Amino acid sequence: MSTAGKVIKCKAAVLWQLNKPFSIEEVEVAPPKAHEVRIKMVATGICRSDDHAVTGSIGEGVTTVKPGDKVIPLFTPQCGKCRICKHPESNFCLINDLGKPKGMLLDGTSRFTCKGKPIHHFIGTSTFSQYTVVDEIAVAKIDAAAPLEKVCLIGCGFSTGYGSAVKVAKVTPGSTCAVFGLGGVGLSVIMGCKAAGAARIIGVDINKDKFKKAEEVGATECISPQDFKKPIQEVLFDMTGAGVEFCFEVIGNPDTVAAAVASCNESHGVCVIVGLMSATDQVRIHGNLFFSGRTLKGSVFGGWKSREHVPKLVSDYIEKKFNLEPLITHTLNLDKINEASELMKTGKCIRCVLLP
CATH class of the missing domain: 3.40.50.720 (NAD(P)-binding Rossmann-like Domain)
Known part of the structure; x- marks a missing residue:
């Protein structure tokens, strides 16, 4: 049954307070608005914003992805219009949520609700959820043959x-x-x-x-x-x-x-x-x-222009130009996120991939 235009209830890791463990909650994920994409998460690496995803629904005006595409959410967007995006050697798009985080999508609102309260987005990606919504400029369509549980690392850590x-x-x-x-x-x-x-x-x-x-x-x-x-x-x-x-x-x-x-x-x-x-x-x-x-x-992000270069890096991985497997030392389910976080903090893992 299609979920297009409907609210989706799913599991997500929510951080209610700083310096506290994540709490696994049921959240409501609103449908995407204009120029937004709702994504079903398949795998996400725990780091800062390591992520990737697959199928979902799209809002009005989205032209670069369609339902069913495999994609990677991007913590550094690429609008393609600002002076940074137009500069050949720059990649820190002016439309980002890194320097002064707002915790919202570009229209200033959230697509997440939990226990009747709006939940902030995390640097435009929020991948510790079974479904997420991102702005179109913060998502890259990748090769359909890509194994998401591996190329998720290209969303942040490896590429950086x-x-x-x-x-x-x-x-x-x-x-x-x-x-x-x-x-x-x-x-x-x-x-x-x-x-x-x-x-x-x-x-x-x-x-x-x-x-x-x-x-x-x-x-x-x-x-x-x-x-x-x-x-x-x-x-x-x-x-x-x-x-x-x-x-x-x-x-x-x-x-x-x-x-x-x-x-x-x-x-x-x-x-x-x-x-x-x-x-x-x-x-x-x-x-x-x-x-x-x-x-x-x-x-920042290894100098890559995110929407332009992430698909190429995924293709390079498929063509065996580099190997991501040595970086993945643990794979855990989303409800083990606090365990994964502890492994990272104590240096007992290189990268832990979470499977929502």
Whole structure:
């Protein structure tokens, strides 16, 4: 029976308070309005907004997807009209819900209701639900042959890391790289460095349990800062002779950001900040580090233009240009979301895929 135009009742993980566990609730998901898409979730990776989906209904005016299409919701939309979308090297669309989150769709309202109360959306995707509604500019149609329980990682974590290496840093063949933080995004950075032809990829993390997986996906060696008496940037200079050419901070810690910058080759080293820091974090970096030519860059979603590049990345996966399987260490049902969250926080998983 068609659900087009009707409210759908389904299960969702709702966060009622900050710093509290998710609560599995029955929610009501309203039908999409104009230029919106309602999606049936098939798999979502737990991270920040890792996700993907399938069939649903569409609102008036939607032309880029139709009921039955496989799609991936996008936490960074691509309107295609703003000055950022029109710039060939930019991807942080001005119509986003990241900088100053509103928790609503573009028309300023929510499609979720629980216990008679409206529920906020999460960065335009809200994938911890069996059904969700997103704006058309925040959804990408993908190959019908794509396995959703795998390519869901392309919705956030993998693309962010991989793109930071191949698109933002533009890692060169034969170069030396260092990756601070060996979680799912950090491992994806390593995969990008390897794909770009880096000769040496040094993984840096205090959790040595991550070293084996890092080497499996392409790290040539791994080190822990706790094993040395000197600062890690000095260790990396000693190891390489002149500092690394490409360095990636994938933790979001001001101290490791400063160390990552200082680890770069003084004349042409490039440091990319991939980790998410809070709005109140301050990074202390010696100004003379940039005198000789180091470069510090930021990265969001790996530099990819979301609606344009996500389908291509999915096709690349289908064509076996990269392998997502090593990143997925756990698969759990949605009602185990708090268990999945704990696995992520304690570093006991790389990526946990939730099946709504």
